[in-house]
Ligand code: GLY
C-alpha cells in the first residue's frame with residue numbers, strides 16, 4: 001500500500017461511526033492488521049496486505065499492529081517497532097509519533113504493551129474484527145497464549161461488530177472515492193495500452209506484463225487481483241491465469257485486470273479482437289453484452305435492488321441469445337429455469353473497495369441463493385449513494401457446462417445444442433466497469449475507457465497502425 005494519507009478528520013469520523021454502531025458498553029474490540037505470511041523456503045514474506053477493517057479505521061498498514069477500542073479509554077494503537085537486526089533486512093518501522101499523527105489515534109504503544117493492557121480487561125467481553133490470526137497466532141502479537149490471559153473472545157459480539165463495520169464501509173467517503181478514482185484511472189490507462197498494444201502472435205503473458213506495467217507507471221503499487229488474460233477459448237475460463245498461448249487473428253481476447261491504489265481496488269474487463277475487428281458473429285455477441293451492461297448502468301440508482309439489476313441482465317441475455325438462435329423459448333421462462341446461466345454463470349457484479357469483493361455484499365439477514373442462476377450473485381442489497389460496485393455481464397461458451405450430460409438433458413429443449421457445439425471454441429465476452437452510485441444515478445469511474453464496438457475497433461486500428 002502506498003502511503004497516501006487519508007485525512008485524520010475522515011479517520012476520526014470512521015472510528016466514531018464504528019464505535020456508535022458497535023454500541024459496546026463493557027468490553028473491548030480488537031482490530032488486528034494481520035501478520036506477515038512467510039514464503040516457504042526463503043527468509044522473505046508474501047506481499048503484506050493489511051486487513052481492510054484495520055486499515056479503514058486507522059489509515060495505517062503495519063504488519064503485526066492492533067487497533068483497539070475500549071468505550072472508557074477510546075481508541076488505542078499497539079504497533080511493532082522492529083529491532084536493528086530486522087531493520088538490516090527490511091524497512092525500518094514507522095516511529096510511534098508519526099503513526100499517531102497520521103492516524104489521529106492519541107494513544108499509541110509498542111505491541112509489547114498489548115498483553116498487560118488485555119490483562120487489565122479480564123472479565124470484559126472481547127470482540128475481534130480485522131484479521132483473526134490474533135486468535136491462532138497470539139505469539140505473533142507478543143501474547144504467549146489466550147489461555148494464560150484468561151480472556152474469552154465473544155464470537156457473537158465479534159460477528160456483530162464485523163457486520164456493522166461492513167455496513168458502515170459500504171458507502172465510501174470522499175477520501176475513499178478519491179483513491180478509487182485514482183485506481184480506476186490507472187486501470188483505464190493499462191487497458192488503453194493493452195488494447196492498442198496487442199498483436200496476433202503475442203502471448204497472454206506478454207499482454208499481461210504490458211498492462212500491469214502501465215498500472216504501475218500510473219501510481220499503482222500492485223494489481224488488485226491476479227490479472228485475467230484469455231485468448232480464444234481461454235476467455236471462457238472466468239478467472240483464467242495468463243499462459244504462454246499465442247493469440248491468433250480472428251479470435252477475441254478477454255482481459256480482466258485492475259490496479260490498486262492506496263489499498264483501494266479497481267476491477268475492469270474489456271474484450272477485443274486480436275486482429276483489427278470483430279467478426280460479424282463476435283460482433284453480435286459483443287453488442288448483446290454491451291446492451292445488457294448499458295441497461296444495468298442506466299437503471300443503477302439509489303433504492304434499486306442490485307438483484308433486480310442482475311435478473312434484468314439475465315433476461316436481456318436470455319432474450320438476445322434466443323434472438324441469435326442459441327436459446328429457445330420464452331425468455332422469462334428461460335431465466336426462471338436458469339437456462340441463461342449456461343452462458344452467464346456469474347453474478348452481475350459485486351461491491352468494490354478495500355478488496356475486489358468488498359464489505360459483505362449481502363444485506364443482513366439475506367443469504368446467497370443456491371439457484372444455478374443466482375448463487376454467484378455477490379451483492380444483494382438496495383443501492384445507496386456512495387456505494388461502488390462493478391457491473392459486469394458476460395457471455396461465455398464454457399466446455400465444462402456445455403458438455404455436461406446432466407445439463408444437456410435438463411436443458412434439452414431450451415438450447416440449440418447443434419449451434420452450441422459449433423461454438424465451443426468461441427471463448428467469452430465480459431465488459432466490466434466500476435460504478436459509483438450518486439444521489440440520483442450512477443457514475444462510471446472507468447468510463448474513460450471505450451466500451452462500444454466502434455471505440456474498441458478504433459483503438460485496435462490505431463494500435464496496429466502505430
Ligand atoms: N476480477 C474478478 C471479478 O471480476 O470479480
Ligand code: MN
Pocket residue numbers: 267349350390392432
Ligand atoms: Mn468484478
Ligand code: MN
Pocket residue numbers: 256257267268269432
Ligand atoms: Mn473483474
